[in-house]
Amino acid sequence: xxxxxxxxxxxxxxxxxxxxxxxxxxxxxxxxxxxxxxxxxxxxxxxxxxxxxxxxxxxxxxxxxxxxxxxxxxxxxxxxxxxxxxxxxxxxxxxxxxxxxxxxxxxxxxxxxxxxxxxxxxxxxxxxxxxxxxxxx
Amino acid sequence: xxxxxxxxxxxxxxxxxxxxxxxxxxxxxxxxxxxxxxxxxxxxxxxxxxxxxxxxxxxxxxxxxxxxxxxxxxxxxxxxxxxxxxxxxxxxxxxxxxxxxxxxxxxxxxxxxxxxxxxxxxxxxxxxxxxxxxxxxxxxxxxxxxxxxxxxxxxxxxxxxxxxxxxxxxxxxxxxxxxxxxxxxxxxxxxxxxxxxxxxxxxxxxxxxxxxxxxxxxxxxxxxxxxxxxx
Numbered sequence: 141x142x143x144x145x146x147x148x149x150x151x152x153x154x155x156x157x158x159x160x161x162x163x164x165x166x167x168x169x170x171x172x173x174x175x176x177x178x179x180x181x182x183x184x185x186x187x188x189x190x191x192x193x194x195x196x197x198x199x200x201x202x203x204x205x206x207x208x209x210x211x212x213x214x215x216x217x218x219x220x221x222x223x224x225x226x227x228x229x230x231x232x233x234x235x236x237x238x239x240x241x242x243x244x245x246x247x248x249x250x251x252x253x254x255x256x257x258x259x260x261x262x263x264x265x266x267x268x269x270x271x272x273x274x275x276x277x
Numbered sequence: 278x279x280x281x282x283x284x285x286x287x288x289x290x291x292x293x294x295x296x297x298x299x300x301x302x303x304x305x306x307x308x309x310x311x312x313x314x315x316x317x318x319x320x321x322x323x324x325x326x327x328x329x330x331x332x333x334x335x336x337x338x339x340x341x342x343x344x345x346x347x348x349x350x351x352x353x354x355x356x357x358x359x360x361x362x363x364x365x366x367x368x369x370x371x372x373x374x375x376x377x378x379x380x381x382x383x384x385x386x387x388x389x390x391x392x393x394x395x396x397x398x399x400x401x402x403x404x405x406x407x408x409x410x411x412x413x414x415x416x417x418x419x420x421x422x423x424x425x426x427x428x429x430x431x432x433x434x435x436x437x438x439x440x441x442x443x444x445x446x447x448x449x450x451x452x453x454x455x456x457x458x459x460x461x462x463x464x465x466x467x468x469x470x471x472x473x474x475x476x477x478x479x480x481x482x483x484x485x486x487x488x489x490x491x492x493x494x495x496x497x498x499x500x501x502x503x504x505x506x507x508x
Contacts, residue, residue, distance in 0.1 A: 162327075
């Protein structure tokens with residue numbers, strides 16, 4: 141029922157190091173490579189997550205700096221996931237993936253920063269509530 | 278001129294040792310075209326690359342949707358309308374367990390793909406099952422949280438902050454639930470159809486989806502829960 145499963149080019153040896161890679165995929169690597177990557181990713185993620193949870197509930201560092209520290213930890217952990225779980229690298233076989241990711245990050249940044257910026261200014265420029273109430277007929 | 282460089286062959290060996298995969302030194306331009314690279318000479322890239330890359334584009338646009346919900350929450354954060362603030366509805370312990378469940382499920386998901394690459398059907402199924410169970414734990418914890426909040430009269434219609442809170446967290450929970458259904462389908466397909474090429478393509482996509490959900494959850498537990506609990 142199931143046809144020969146491997147990519148025939150893998151047998152023919154036609155799949156070489158010049159092939160592009162899809163994200164999360166490295167067809168030529170052995171199991172040890174995957175397991176090692178998974179272990180590293182899990183290890184780094186646990187360290188970063190525990191650090192974030194410890195920081196949030198304590199006053200180890202200067203309190204007003206906690207949100208910034210949390211965001212830095214979150215971005216670091218996203219990087220760990222991208223590298224170890226999604227296998228995004230800087231190699232030329234990954235150029236397309238990185239470019240798509242860069243565009244995604246740009247759009248996300250525009251949406252989030254733009255929304256916060258615009259809505260904050262609208263809020264600042266709005267008439268105070270009691271004044272607004274007084275203007276009601 | 279007394280300087281003599283290394284012989285060319287030694288130089289080449291040194292380069293291969295430092296960079297065994299030849300990253301950054303890939304031949305471009307002239308040179309014989311390689312089948313399946315999608316560089317124009319020999320037709321399109323292989324299906325495996327096209328499927329994975331297309332799904333990557335879908336995931337990025339999905340993350341843009343999440344970004345809209347994040348922006349809504351960031352803007353509505355203080356709009357409590359006299360109701361509970363975000364700090365009053367966060368249970369850090371439960372969020373810790375949710376995070377642990379999702380992170381471990383990401384780990385077992387990757388191990389399942391390692392087993393897939395080794396064409397080991399049993400371990401693929403075992404790790405997929407573990408992934409699904411951990412995902413189920415996550416969804417159950419989140420449902421428990423929502424039910425508990427609703428019991429205290431904290432529902433989406435209470436305030437702008439709660440609307441965006443339930444919207445963002447609920448959208449992620451919905452993704453995990455649908456991902457769980459997909460996972461069950463993939464387990465059945467691996468069982469019945471084996472490692473056919475298109476099945477492996479689907480497994481690649483499922484892995485990407487599951488890892489992307491974990492990345493979104495990092496944003497949620499940091500921005501909504503941890504930063505909320507301090508505020």
